[in-house]
Amino acid sequence: MTAQRLQLTWYNKDKALIPTETGKYGYMWVDPSDPRYCETHTLVLDDYVQGSQTPKSDEFAYSERADLEPQDDNLLILGESGDVLEALTRVPELAEKYVGKVKLIYIDPPFNTAQTFASYEDNLEHSIWLTMMRDRLHHMKKLLADDGSIWVHLDDVEVHRMRVLMDEVFGADRFIATVAWEKDKGRRNDTDISGAHDLILIYAPSGRQWKNVRNLLPRLASQDARYQNPDNDPRGPWLQGDNGTAKSGTEKNRFPVTLPSGRVVTPKGRYWRFSPEGLAEARADGRVWFGKDGDSLPVIKRYLTDVQTGLVPRTWWNADEAGHNQEAKRDHLNKMFPEVENPFSTPKPERLLERIIHIGSNPGDIVLDVFAGSGTTAAVAQKMGRRWVTCELLESTFTTFTRPRLEKVLNDHDPGGITRTRGExxxxxxxxxxxxxxxxxxxxxxxxxxxxxxxxxxxxxxxxxxxxxxxxxxxxTKEVLNWRGGGGFQVAHLSPACFDYAPELDRVMLTAAATGQTLIESVAANLGFTLLHADDDYVFDARRGNALLKVVEGVATTEIVDWLASKIQPGETIVLAATTVMDGVRQHLRKLVKGSRVVALPDDVFRYSEGGDQ
Known part of the structure; x- marks a missing residue:
């Protein structure tokens, strides 16, 4: 009997979802082959935002992070997360840059708590929520580097379902840990039990080997303060190790030891934790402590210089270490946007993202967040010298918070969050x-x-x-600056849909937007072709290997075929895409240039009918 994997089942799991209205969380079920779901949108590049770095001054001390080169290869996108992920994984120019190369993914998706927040709808039905997340996780899996990790931030409502879903998408053996983060230090009296924490699921393609690439947390001064040097050991501060005896051992580990005081001791019913040779070596090297009076049982010293330089992350992150929601809202966003009342309902503190990004990436790595919200992930990634990609669905959030915040970060107009650290x-x-x-x-x-x-x-x-x-x-000591501004990001939005399905006609149609350069870029993306630059010496629009694409908004004739055939080099083939194809053109092209073909728009890109909206 074949072993069966545990899987989560839900209503319409075999279906796909498409937005019912642009810029809102509202979806309807469709067949996975429906062009409204399958179409790959391209990115339309808008303006590029460039910041400037503030010179150093004697007023502050500066951390190593403040000297990192500000990253300028960043991408801020206005658009629906599923379409953005499709673009990143399927548009050849973007796929080459991002597929398999994202080091850290952090997402803070709608929690599905049946509450309506000011900044987004958070009341998606379970089956819709699961389908939405599944499809996005599959795309994110393609983007994630082999040594990368994905962190999914949730509360109690969906975390148990998400855990099974992520086991299904990534593999149960790729699970690393569940972090509990103390989001609220207060206590609410208007509920049964006052919720104090969120949960963050961590998965890594490399599974348990991820521990070899993840970063440790910096040691705390209070931890180092435990190490003392009462005997002025030249190797520096040390800590007493475990008591010198153990319950179990061999007779070799039960022998008399002469203390500096002259007293001879032998463990009764126990064993030394060291051999005679080990003790002799440590004693000769000055690594044994017999107490201030030289009359205590021997303990081998543990030196601070021998301790691991960092701390292995734990699964409990308290608010004092990683910040909390009110800190992010009251002490940061409210000050950044004083003109806006209640700027964001549940912003995440920069200290939380600082810890996640530190553990899971290094300067220069790519960090992805497809639920940008107030833009915390991108802001912290920029301040930590990482490259980033983020997108936001709601235009109001995008224009009011996300973009303005990131512009402030670039121009060093954001003194809050992790920009500064109090002096030691x-x-x-x-x-x-x-x-x-x-x-x-x-x-x-x-x-x-x-x-x-x-x-x-x-x-x-x-x-x-x-x-x-x-x-x-x-x-x-002086206040420490960790960020001085600088770098830049490209602003972009998703191209309009060029393909639609008309249920009343039961056929695929071109939309009104399917014209000019928009049509060319859409056809190229959906057929997997890379656009050619305007200065390339080709009449063609795009290339895939030896195949050259030409998009004709109109009728494909034998005259056009003859003209295109005269422009290719030996070994190259032609893909001619046109909205109308004259009789005989397909045969003429195949005969003239072997291996070539004609694509009739839209039917030959999306052949679909029957129940597309059920």
Missing amino acids: RVDATVDGLPDGVSPEDAAKFTSVLNKLIKDDPELKKSVEVKTLKAASKTRR
């Missing part, structure tokens, strides 16, 4: 802080002390309080 808290005492007391500890102590004596003028003046404050004095 450092020791400002005369003799240095005591061992085991970090600058953060000292600052907290001073803060608590001030609160305790605030109502006692005499105590404030006391020598003891002044001595304590002097012994715990700290200061902050």
Whole structure:
């Protein structure tokens, strides 16, 4: 019996979806071969936005990130995510650049919570939502690099279904982890249980091998502060390892040890964690600690210099580390767009995306987000030296938030988010802080002390309080700038549909937009041809290998065939696409140039009938 894979089943799973109205979340079911679903749209390039980098000044300190070259090969698209993904994967010029080359995909799709937000409709029925996501995931899988990863941000409503769906699309063995992010530090009293977290599913084409390419998180100062150097070891701070004995071992690991104090110890009922040779080597090298009085059981030191330079990411991300929704809304977007009331309902904090992009990519890599919203992913990617592609469906969101925000980022008019980091808290005492007391500890102590004596003028003046404050004095270093502006992005929108299906006629039709250069680019994209540049010495419109495409908006005649045949080189063939084809033209072309063919528009591009809208 053949093993069966677990799959998720839903209503109309074998169907496809097309938007019912441009620029809105509204869909209807169609057959997967319906041209309204199958048509590949091209990108219409609009203006290019260029930013400028602010010179350095003595007012700030600067991180290494501030010196990265700002990326200018970025793409901001107004259009429906499914059509954008089709363009990226099927238009030859775009596919060559992006298929298999996107290092990180982060998407924050509609959560399907049956709520209506100001910026988008979020009430899609489960089956529609699943079909919409499945089709987009298949395209994203093609775009993802072999060493890349995809992060899907959801809440409790659809995450269990999405997990099974992603197992189906990517493979269950490509699952990496589910991250729980604390999105809200507060507590709501108008609900059964106050929701505090979202979930982020992580999948990687390389499966468990992804750990070899993902980046570690930077170590925290508080973690390094645990390492001390009470014996002035020249190798620097160290931490006591596990106790020197273990419950299990061999008789070789039970032997007498003479301590520096002269006392001889042998573990009773236990075993040393080291061999006689191992202890002798560590002792000769000064890597053994016997306590301050030299009379404690031996412990081999663990040096800070030997510790892994970063931290393996955990699946719990609290708001203090990764930000929260109110931080993004109140402290960032509201300040960036003071003229707009309630600028965005659920913006993601830049610190959250900073962590995701840091783990999953490196400077210069491509980051993709096809549900741009307020533009957080692209903004953070730009500030971190990554290239990016993003799109937004709603023109109101695109023009009010997404594009203006990214323009502010490029022109260094966005001091919020991850642009700046507060200066580090450092020791400002005369003799240095005591061992085991970090600058953060000292600052907290001073803060608590001030609160305790605030109502006692005499105590404030006391020598003891002044001595304590002097012994715990700290200061902050200069504010650190991580981003200075610069780079650029191309603005684009999707081309209009050139092919339509008329149910009343049960046939495929050309739309009113199917004319001129729009028709040429559409035919080229849907037939898989790469457009030729205007300065190329060809009368043809596009090329695919040795085949040359000519699109004729009108009648294809034998005279046109003769003219085209005179313009090709030996070994080249012709694909002639025309809205009307005269009798005998197909045979004439095949006979004149072997391997050539005529494409009648629209029938020979999309041969479809029967139940296209059911």
